[in-house]
Amino acid sequence: MRSPDSNPxxxxxxxxxxxxxxxxxRRERGAFRSESLPGHLIHVCTAGEVEQRSAGVSQRFGAGDAIWYxxxxIVQGKVLQPPWKFFTVNFRAPSLLPPPLDQRVCSVSESTLERMDRLLxxxxxxxxxxVKRHLLVHxxxxxVIADLLPAQTQGLRIDTPxxxxxxxxSELRTNLDGSIDxxxxxxxxxxxxxxxARACRLATGMPPMKRVKQIRLSYARGLVQLSDLSMTEIAMRIGYPRVQEFSRDYHANYDVTPSADRKAGPDYRDATRDEEASD
Structure with a gap:
């Protein structure tokens, strides 16, 4: 029998x-606009300085900082001091809450930087x-996650409309496959x-149902680029009963078909290739 004083x-x-x-x-100075990937996304910066706005919060970070999405x-910002260089990791952890919004940017130790290098x-x-690779990566x-989680992880409420x-x-993301109005x-x-409608316009600059479609397509793009699911399965996961309708909206939003986008891979890879070619 386990002792009452033992760890749970x-x-x-x-x-x-x-x-x-x-x-x-990223070598260029200037503005950028992007969307983080589905699940958790962590950048650990090793060079540069960036100012951005994400989830309604303004953030500024640079070498030696980590940022959690x-x-x-939706991320809008600008590279203040190039080159901006960072490790990035995208993972799913449904039971893990991200840090509160005011703690999404934090300084990291040398050991965390070493862990990111080892992870890559x-x-x-x-x-x-x-099997060994899987175990080591996890x-x-x-x-790294233990390094970055704040000691207090209670949710933060920002009293703005x-x-x-x-x-x-936050609640809607569990219902993307259903009917939304x-x-x-x-x-x-x-x-x-x-x-x-007022809150959505303040937060995103667009009406609610337009933003809902954008959320669905953004989630779909992550699945297109980073999963092996069929286009029919992806369409169903984001609430499209017909794959043809999904492909049409996907092309209208990203100017590329889902199949072609899967072959090309994530947007950042093109920027990385350009940087590698110029080095």
Whole structure:
């Protein structure tokens, strides 16, 4: 029998999937706009300085800082001091809450930088067995996450009208395969459609249903580029009953078909290739 004073049993996996580990370098100064990937996305910067706005919060960070994104956040900002160089890792951990919004940027220790370098090395190493590689990637990433999580992880409430929209989106992401309209958003939030529309415009600059479509397509793009799911499966996961309709909207939004986008890979790879070619 376990002693009452012994540590409680820990059960359940934290990380369910690691989709991407890489190192990215952007040499140009100036504005950028992007969307983070589905799940958790962590950048650990090794050079440069950046100012941006994400999830309604302004952030400034540079070499020696980490920044944590969660679930397809729209990011707008500018590279203040190039080159901007960073490690990046994208993973799924449904039971893990990201840090509060005011703690998404934090300084990292030399040991965290070393772990990210090791993580990238193991990720790229195909000489070990897949089982050993899998275990090492997850083990190192768990150490990185432990480094970055704040001691206090209670949620943060920002008392602005725009925060209503971020709260709706957090719940909405569990329902992307279902029917979504303003009446559903009204029931989810307990707020009027007018309040929801105002909050969405303040937060994103667009009406709610347009942003919902953007969220769906952004999530789909992550699945197109980083998963092996068929286009039909992806369409169903984001609420499109017909794959042809999904392909049409995807092309209209990204100016490329889902199949062609899968072959090309994530946008950042093109920038990385350009940087490597110029070095």
């Amino acid at each position: 049993t820990m059960s359940g996996a934290i990380i369910t999937e690691v989709a991407l580990v890489d190192q990215v370098k 969660h679930e397809n956040e 090395s193991v990720w790229r190493d195909r000489n070990d067995s897949e 083990a190192i990433l768990l150490e 725009a925060q209503l929209w971020w709260e709706i989106v 303003l009446r559903l958003l009204e029931r989810m939030s307990g707020r009027s459609q007018r309040s929801i």
